[in-house]
Amino acid sequence: MAAQIWGSEKRARRRREISAKIAQMPELHDSKPLPFMTREEKIMESARKLTILTEKMGQIIDPTDPAELYHLNNEVLGLEGNPMALHGVMFIPALSAQASDEQQAKWLPRALRREIIGTYAQTELGHGTNLQNLETTATYDLATQEFVLHTPQITALKWWPGNLGKSSNYAVVVAHMIIKAKNYGPHPFMVQLRDEKTHEPLPGITIGDIGPKMAYNIVDNGFLGFNKYRIPRTNLLMRHTKVEADGTYIKPPHAKINYSAMVHVRAYMLTGQAIMLASALNIATRYSSVRRQGQIDKSQPEVKVLEYQTQQHRLFPSIARAYAFQFAGAETVKLYEHVLKEMKSGNVSLMADLHALTSGLKSVVTYQTGEGIEQARMACGGHGYSMASYISEIYGVAIGGCTYEGENMVMLLQLARYLVKSAALVKSGQSSKLGPLVAYLGVKSEPTSLIDRIPNSGFTEYVKTFQHVSKRQTLKAADMFFGLMEKGEKREIAWNKCSVELNRASRLHTRLFIVEAFVRRVNEIADIRIKEALTDLLHLHVNYELLDIASYALEDGFLSASQLDYIRDQVYLYLGKIRPNAVSLLDSWEFSDIELRSVLGRRDGNVYENLFKWAKSSPLNKTDVLSSVTQYLKPMMEKARL
Numbered sequence: 001m002a003a004q005i006w007g008s009e010k011r012a013r014r015r016r017e018i019s020a021k022i023a024q025m026p027e028l029h030d031s032k033p034l035p036f037m038t039r040e041e042k043i044m045e046s047a048r049k050l051t052i053l054t055e056k057m058g059q060i061i062d063p064t065d066p067a068e069l070y071h072l073n074n075e076v077l078g079l080e081g082n083p084m085a086l087h088g089v090m091f092i093p094a095l096s097a098q099a100s101d102e103q104q105a106k107w108l109p110r111a112l113r114r115e116i117i118g119t120y121a122q123t124e125l126g127h128g129t130n131l132q133n134l135e136t137t138a139t140y141d142l143a144t145q146e147f148v149l150h151t152p153q154i155t156a157l158k159w160w161p162g163n164l165g166k167s168s169n170y171a172v173v174v175a176h177m178i179i180k181a182k183n184y185g186p187h188p189f190m191v192q193l194r195d196e197k198t199h200e201p202l203p204g205i206t207i208g209d210i211g212p213k214m215a216y217n218i219v220d221n222g223f224l225g226f227n228k229y230r231i232p233r234t235n236l237l238m239r240h241t242k243v244e245a246d247g248t249y250i251k252p253p254h255a256k257i258n259y260s261a262m263v264h265v266r267a268y269m270l271t272g273q274a275i276m277l278a279s280a281l282n283i284a285t286r287y288s289s290v291r292r293q294g295q296i297d298k299s300q301p302e303v304k305v306l307e308y309q310t311q312q313h314r315l316f317p318s319i320a321r322a323y324a325f326q327f328a329g330a331e332t333v334k335l336y337e338h339v340l341k342e343m344k345s346g347n348v349s350l351m352a353d354l355h356a357l358t359s360g361l362k363s364v365v366t367y368q369t370g371e372g373i374e375q376a377r378m379a380c381g382g383h384g385y386s387m388a389s390y391i392s393e394i395y396g397v398a399i400g401g402c403t404y405e406g407e408n409m410v411m412l413l414q415l416a417r418y419l420v421k422s423a424a425l426v427k428s429g430q431s432s433k434l435g436p437l438v439a440y441l442g443v444k445s446e447p448t449s450l451i452d453r454i455p456n457s458g459f460t461e462y463v464k465t466f467q468h469v470s471k472r473q474t475l476k477a478a479d480m481f482f483g484l485m486e487k488g489e490k491r492e493i494a495w496n497k498c499s500v501e502l503n504r505a506s507r508l509h510t511r512l513f514i515v516e517a518f519v520r521r522v523n524e525i526a527d528i529r530i531k532e533a534l535t536d537l538l539h540l541h542v543n544y545e546l547l548d549i550a551s552y553a554l555e556d557g558f559l560s561a562s563q564l565d566y567i568r569d570q571v572y573l574y575l576g577k578i579r580p581n582a583v584s585l586l587d588s589w590e591f592s593d594i595e596l597r598s599v600l601g602r603r604d605g606n607v608y609e610n611l612f613k614w615a616k617s618s619p620l621n622k623t624d625v626l627s628s629v630t631q632y633l634k635p636m637m638e639k640a641r642l
């Protein structure tokens with residue numbers, strides 16, 4: 001199963017080998033539980049481990065393999081981030097996709113050797129979503145052949161970029177490029193922020209940390225201002241766009257090609273989210289098979305809480321989602337790598353499809369991951385609320401994904417643009433022009449679902465039902481939009497008035513894609529036992545998801561009330577079937593105790609003893625009487641006693 005999850009037997013084996021090596025290297029372990037550290041201590045601890053990793057990485061992994069790097073990162077540095085998180089996730093990808101060969105030769109080897117640390121600085125205090133209204137400017141000075149970066153007012157301060165505040169000395173900065181008073185829109189520039197020897201901010205640069213966040217606090221998300229700060233013309237990233245010495249602008253082959261670093265993260269973060277969901281579920285499911293509370297049959301001893309159907313219903317559909325996201329994420333990364341290769345050689349024809357797909361997926365996956373992790377926390381009762389479970393940190397980090405790389409509603413609306421264009425093709429009889437991801441919009445569906453009538457259809461009837469609801473909602477929302485415009489409403493106003501319905505279409509389309517990715521994967525599996533276990537999970541997935549969106553299929557009679565009862569029964573049936581496999585389905589992800597950082601989620605199940613040990617190690621327990629008591633509470637009580 002690990003081979004299915006991680007892509008191949010070799011990958012699964014390598015992960016195991018890497019974890020085993022790390023287990024033998026105490027210098028790479030947290031010196032004490034992260035929840036007991038202050039933010040400064042955590043940042044220090046992370047930097048300590050990071051530098052050891054830089055020295056010893058070659059002994060542990062193949063540093064050119066991103067999957068091995070990612071695993072090493074999760075084990076040693078963990079999900080709270082590290083001082084170079086954005087260096088790998090966005091700075092290097094931005095340079096790789098947007099810098100010319102010459103620029104890459106100059107900067108990439110330095111970045112890869114970790115001579116310099118970089119980040120991606122785009123979002124500002126006043127604008128993150130609406131990139132057209134970013135306010136930082138890069139004005140070309142023809143006389144000196146330099147760009148002058150400037151922050152005209154407080155809202156133009158860069159705000160949020162990870163590791164910008166304290167760790168990075170370089171950044172890819174996105175600014176409006178102005179040449180001879182003409183604004184060419186946002187463009188990426190390579191900018192040195194700090195002196196390479198002293199690490200002091202360079203003159204003209206104001207920089208710092210934006211303060212603690214809900215989670216992810218090892219990362220120094222930062223602010224940055226420029227006071228007429230000059231950089232050479234050749235620091236504009238020039239793979240696709242060029243500015244010549246005389247100020248001549250050569251436009252890129254696609255207007256949004258400079259957005260590629262964002263698309264990179266949107267594609268890669270899906271499996272990252274799957275891992276976080278599976279981690280939280282691993283903790284909750286293991287704990288649920290240790291925790292005994294109450295009896296189902298009063299004549300019997302107390303049961304493991306995992307025996308309760310409500311507990312299974314709370315956890316198992318999310319296990320199915322974690323697998324579905326992992327499989328859909330793997331497909332998306334493959335597609336992204338293909339499109340990137342094409343893009344680098346000038347073929348931009350697939351960019352719109354990839355943008356639509358990743359926009360929908362990042363939104364649905366991050367939202368459902370958040371839901372699943374929160375349910376996992378509640379499934380652990382009181383101990384879930386303790387940082388000893390570590391679920392709150394996983395939750396906090398995961399839901400950051402609902403916001404970063406494009407606020408979820410906004411990204412769903414990006415997919416909706418693509419769906420509405422596709423709907424227009426269907427309406428004008430041009431269905432043959434539909435791309436493969438939306439081809440179903442042009443296919444006539446049957447009047448009713450056959451779900452309960454062809455039970456061995458290999459999920460075909462389920463897929464058809466998802467297609468039906470997605471198609472119907474897309475055409476309905478598009479009709480609403482076109483109708484308003486026909487009545488004379490301006491395009492943007494009409495769009496806004498339909499946006500809730502449009503986003504519903506985007507979610508349904510994306511959920512269809514996720515179901516199909518899961519089906520595709522299960523169909524490919526040769527090993528009978530693995531196929532059987534995943535087929536059970538897929539049964540749960542399609543039935544649970546369909547129940548969740550049933551109103552769309554009920555309202556036009558595609559599904560009947562009795563079919564809904566059938567679907568519900570299937571959910572209960574598969575909850576029971578999955579119960580014996582539940583812990584294994586998560587243990588198969590092979591997270592080590594080092595990586596999970598959870599007392600509740602320990603592999604050995606020795607929870608209570610270790611919770612007590614954990615509590616005793618709380619810094620508050622270093623003394624029996626705290627100074628807050630001696631200074632305030634004791635005098636108060638004494639005064640009251642007088």
Ligand SMILES: CCCCCCCC/C=C\CCCCCCCC(=O)SCCNC(=O)CCNC(=O)[C@H](O)C(C)(C)COP(=O)(O)OP(=O)(O)OC[C@H]1O[C@@H](n2cnc3c(N)ncnc32)[C@H](O)[C@@H]1OP(=O)(O)O
Nearest residue numbers: 066128129131256259268269272351352355404405406417
């Ligand atoms: C081995 C690696 C492992 C990785 C592991 C990863 C795990 C990670 C885990 C933990 C790491 C944590 C790390 C945190 C990182 C966070 C970083 C950041 O947050 S960086 C900031 C992000 N900021 C946004 O995302 C702004 C969102 N806004 C936008 O993207 C745009 O403003 C947008 C798309 C909303 C609108 O852009 P418009 O205003 O320029 O364009 P319009 O006018 O709306 O559209 C024009 C056309 O362009 C298309 N378009 C837009 N973007 C496109 C794109 N990217 N590609 C293709 N077409 C695009 C549109 O679809 C539209 O097409 P039509 O007219 O309908 O045909």
Ligand SMILES: Cc1cc2nc3c(=O)[nH]c(=O)nc-3n(C[C@H](O)[C@H](O)[C@H](O)COP(=O)(O)OP(=O)(O)OC[C@H]3O[C@@H](n4cnc5c(N)ncnc54)[C@H](O)[C@@H]3O)c2cc1C
Nearest residue numbers: 120121122123127128129160161162400403404405406409
């Ligand atoms: C943990 C974290 C890490 C980050 N890292 C980085 C980084 O490394 N580099 C970087 O540059 N940035 C980074 N960001 C910033 C992040 O990319 C932005 O916060 C994000 O893109 C959302 O933009 P915003 O803050 O402007 O939200 P807003 O756009 O202000 O969102 C507020 C509300 O307005 C709604 N809204 C906005 N526009 C529309 C619209 N057109 N239609 C409908 N609704 C709309 C949204 O849906 C939302 O409900 C990070 C953010 C976080 C939380």
